[in-house]
Amino acid sequence: MRFGISFKVIDEPTIDTSSRTGKLVMGLALIAEFENDIRRERQMDGIAKAARTRREVRAQVSSPARDSQRNLDAHGGWQDRS
Numbered sequence: 001m002r003f004g005i006s007f008k009v010i011d012e013p014t015i016d017t018s019s020r021t022g023k024l025v026m027g028l029a030l031i032a033e034f035e036n037d038i039r040r041e042r043q044m045d046g047i048a049k050a051a052r053t054r055r056e057v058r059a060q061v062s063s064p065a066r067d068s069q070r071n072l073d074a075h076g077g078w079q080d081r082s
Contacts, residue, residue, distance in 0.1 A: 006018035007022075007026070008022075
């Protein structure tokens with residue numbers, strides 16, 4: 001610490017920038033926030049692009065049942081292996 005100043009959260013002992021662990025936790029939190037901001041920007045860019053091309057904006061939801069059905073359809077259905 002260059003100026004002898006540190007950040008310590010009283011309610012959360014793992015956030016204490018005077019220790020190595022606290023610096024790590026703080027750094028990881030900053031990286032997570034950075035990645036979240038990038039994801040949000042890309043999502044908004046995608047929504048704007050879809051609006052420009054007049055495509056419907058909707059999330060594609062995957063479910064185990066739907067995935068299983070797609071696999072069955074792709075491989076010719078159930079096969080009796082007895």
